[in-house]
Amino acid sequence: MARTDPVFNLRMPLDMKDELAERAKRNGRSLNAEILQILEDSIAAEKTGFPAGDARELRRVIQMQNELIDGQKEMVSKLAETFSLAISKISNLSDQEREIEKATENKKTT
Structure with missing residues (x-):
């Protein structure tokens, strides 16, 4: 002043x-x-x-929501990683199953 x-x-x-x-x-x-x-x-x-008090309260609520969103993004990322790993393992199992079927068919024909 x-x-x-x-x-x-x-x-x-x-x-x-x-x-x-x-x-x-x-x-x-x-x-x-x-x-x-x-x-x-x-x-x-x-x-x-x-009112200024309401603005402060809204900023606090927005901050809390942003923190929740960040946590949810992290959780979604981990779930996507887990899902990708599960699909990869299922794909490998399918490949192994096909190989077993081929081996079984080869034994039948010989």
């Missing part, structure tokens, strides 16, 4: 000031910066019709 910004004195209940100070500490901001952030979030929510 520049020194040319207007100064505004604000009265508030002591318990609210304490809560704001704790919140500011958690967020790594000064009390003044925290109050400004709350006001900015409120104004932005009013303009967009989308």
Whole structure:
């Protein structure tokens, strides 16, 4: 904030000031910066019709969904690998079965 910004004195209940100070500490901001952030979030929510708290919650949900999707992609990849291996083994068994049938037919003809 520049020194040319207007100064505004604000009265508030002591318990609210304490809560704001704790919140500011958690967020790594000064009390003044925290109050400004709350006001900015409120104004932005009013303009967009989308509360900032809801946006944060949606980002958290989206992150969780992305993690689930990544896990599912990994699972699908492993299943595809297992399926490919199973098909390969079945193909080998079919080849062996044909060889046995040929050998059996050759013995019958001799």
